[in-house]
Amino acid sequence: MLDFRPSRSLWLCALLIPCVSLGQPPAAKVEPVVDDYYGTQVTDPYRWMESGKDPDWLPWLKAQGGHTQAVFAALPGRAALLADVAARSGELSSVGMAELAGGRVFHEIRAAGEQDTKLMLREADGRIRVLFDPGTMQGDGDQVLDRWMAAPDGRHVLVAVSKRGTEHSTLRVLDVDSGALLDVAIPHAMGLSWTGDSRGFSYLKFVGEPGTPSYFVNNEPRLHALGSPGDDVVLARRGEAGLQAVPEQFLLVVFEPSSDTALAIVRDGRSEAAVYRADADATMRGQPQWTLVAGFDDVVVDMGLAGDRLYLTSKKNASGGRILQTSASAPDLANARALPLPGEPVIESILSTGGGLLVRTIDGASSGLWRVREDGAAEQVALPFAGSVPWVHGTAASGDVLVAMTGWFTPNTVYRLDLDGGDAHDLALVPPPPFDTTGYEARRRVAIARDGVQVPYTLVMKKDATPDATTPVLLEAYGSYGYPASPRFNARMLAFLDRGGVYAVANVRGGGEFGRDWHYAGKAATKANTWRDAIDVAETLVADRIGSPATMTLLGTSAGGVMLGGAINERPDLFSGAIANVGFMNPIRYVSEQNYADIEEWGGPITDAQSFRTMYDLDPYQHIREGVDYPATLVVSGLNDPRAATFHSAKYAARLAAATASAEPVLLRIDFEAGHGMGSSRRQLDEVWTDIYAFALWQGGMREFQPGAATTVP
Structure with a gap:
């Protein structure tokens, strides 16, 4: 089989004048820290990156980011690719969430040509106006709209705004008729629900230090009453009034306008939750008496209230889920009424x-x-x-x-x-869309994994495409938290397809495409199935001559970083490129970051030798091997990332660059004004996805990134 990879650095150098002007970014300093996990010694050479306070941290990041920026700027056709991506993106108006309240339609829009999302209002008579533009707010950096919620009567809207990329929201209340913000500002909080009378809302207050593991600990559900001069009411307390939750769990209290019942929902990294009920009026006074409806062992993943009807989705002994109905005022899960769906589909x-x-x-x-x-x-x-x-x-x-x-x-x-x-x-x-999308198609196929399991995947390409072993392929997989990889529109991707690329997405185990069993088949101790499914889909594509190891790039985003790292650690020869996009790359160091509460997905927290071994075995950073010919790798991160802390990407890139024996680059792309992607401007998204597609085309062997071009390196 042809392997074009050794020539890529050569042809890039041949096109740069002079190539050496790019130089090389400085290697990261090595300060090994050795941890003892229940008798197992683990060395971490880049622990110093975790604090974010080391004097070498920002200079090293800036040098890495500058080098990566220079490499992409020198790629032939990258500028034209960006122009195409930006044109597709800029011509499109996109809608996010929408709600009906008080006869009005509230909706968030990123209008054509605009950088950020605004909250819009359509009145009952059809008139439309901008209701809230976070760009007009003053604050520490650009302010963006994280989320929002209209009151049932449609007279007020709860909006959460934050500094771009941080997701450290401050809650504000908007008067719909006047368009003015009320004198309400609750920092570091997440809105939950309005009360039935629209006079107040519940929210979750985070009391720890932002950016640290303490941020979410002892979070408090509170009630804010509009116009009230007093302190907000604490709606539920751990260990009181019949409710049990540990400090690290999220304790949510929600109301439903049609019901006299309030629900307390205890969540952590699991998809299931513990559910309690209390009288809504007593709860709003801060005097609830909680009754357990369902514990974690009942595997309740969703719930709904309507009057005295309480609906629950349980996945206990039912991979796809089953719907149960009981009384909201006097719940009895053991005798709940089952509401079956024909064919027993997977319930989302x-x-x-x-x-x-x-x-x-x-x-x-x-x-x-x-x-x-x-x-x-x-x-x-x-x-x-x-x-x-x-x-x-x-x-x-x-x-x-x-x-x-x-x-x-x-x-x-x-x-x-x-x-x-x-x-x-x-x-x-x-x-x-002001552009035609009829010239593209999606082809659904199935790969047979090494253990005989059928793993579906989708190929997205131009209709007239005839892919072969020279075609650049961008293969993406996720496979975590039971989230399905479903069809989704991405105008920017059309520029990649127009240049002869094929986008493939694999529905690997760990996702939710086929229910709880599919999720748990790629979770914690079974996590290797996730990256091995991706490997097996890649091998199927190669066998079908849709790309080859010389033209295939693997992409993993966020939790998909574990998939990405596991796959190239196990089969570095199968891919020409790898992209870890805001990836979760060093799971056993969850103790150093803010977003540690979902660690159960990975087999933690680490409390004994078994939980350590489970998490260690799936840790990509700890399994990088010296002297291996790793593929060219692009590592993408934002300095403000609250979900996968920047150190995950930085440590991974540093260790991979030091370990690889190939001549292929390891590039660390840092956006110093971005986070996990939420709150990024249109321009930021255009830039990062242009680099992702350019990298896949480059590592796919293309000399120039022109529409219709499929010229590969000879």
Whole structure:
């Protein structure tokens, strides 16, 4: 089999005048720290990067980032690729969440040509106006909209804003009629729900130091009453009034306008939660008496309230989930009524609506929607097209439901669902794309993993494409937390496809495409299945002559970093390139970062030899091997990342660069104004995805990145 990789650095040098002007970034200093984990000695040469306070930290990051920027600037066609990506992105208006409240449609829009998201309002008479523009706010750096929630009566909106990329939200309240912000500012908090009378809202207050492992510890659910001069009410306390939760767990209290019941939900890194109930009025006074509805052993993953009806989705002994109905005021899970769906599809979420329940399901990568009436009768709702349903929104009180849909070539579109007639009406919140997407297609296929399991994958390409062993392929996989890799529209990707690239996404184990069993088959002790499924899909593509080890780049984002690192540690010869995008690369060092609460997904916390071994075995950073010919690697991170701390990427890039025996580059791309991707401007997203696609085309063997070009390195 041909292997073009050794020539890539040579042809880049040949095109640069002079090549040596780029130089090389400084190697990271090595200060080994040795930890003893229950008798196992583990060496960490770059522990100094974790604090973010070492005097060499920022200079080293800036040198790495500057070098990477220079390399990409020198790639032939990168500027044209960026122009194409930016044009596709800039021409598109995109809609995010939307809500119906008080006869009004609230929706977030990133309008064509604009950098950031704004909150919009469509009145009942059709008039549209900008309701909230975070760009007009003063603060420490650019302020962006993290999330928002309209009050049931539509008169106020709770908005969460933060410095770009940090996600350290401050809650503000917007008066809808005047457009003015009230004198409310609650820092380091997350909004949960409005009360039924729209006069207050519950929120989760974070009391620890931002950016440290203490940030989420002892978080408090509180109630803020609009116009109240007093202190906010603490709605639930650990170990009191019948409620049990440890300091590291999230303790949420939510209300539903149609119900006299409040729910306390205890969450951690697991998909399941413990659920308690109390009288809503007593809870709002700070005097709840909590009754356990379901413990973690009941594997309840979702819930909905409608009057005295409490709906629960349980995955106990049911991989796809089953819906249970009990009394909200006097719950009895053991004798709950089961509400089966025909064919027993995998349940993603439930929503209480007027007259029953709306159930979102998934089958592989396609979404379904079901209406379950109060009598238990279930009927499938006809969707406008085959694709993904990212969310549904509505309340049991109003019966109004909004449904979002997207597909590989269809942007997110919001529909108003007629529950009685079953029709879905496009709200036309944004205009259709000003460019044609009919010239592309998605092909669904299946690979057979080494243990005989069928692993689906999708190929996205131009319709007239005839991929072969010289085609640049960008293979992506995720496989964590039970999240499915579903069809989603990405206008920027069209520029990659136009240049002869093929995008492939593998539905590896660890995701939620086929229920809880599929998730747990790639979780913690079974995590190796996730990266081995990706390897087996890659080998299937090679066998089918869709790309080759000389032209295939593997991409893992966020938790997908574990997949990425595991795959190239095990099969470095199978890929020409690897991209760790804001990756989680050093799991056993979760104790040094803010976002440690979800560590159960990886087999932690580390409390004994077994939990250590589970986490160590899946740690990409700790399994980098000296003297291995690793593929060219691009490591992407943001300095403000609150989800996968920057040290994950920095340590991984430093260790890989020091260990690899190949002549291929290890590039660390740092955006000093970004975080995990949330809150990034359009320009920031254009830039990072241009570099990702340019890297895949470069490592795919292309000399120039021109539309229609498929010229590979000879």
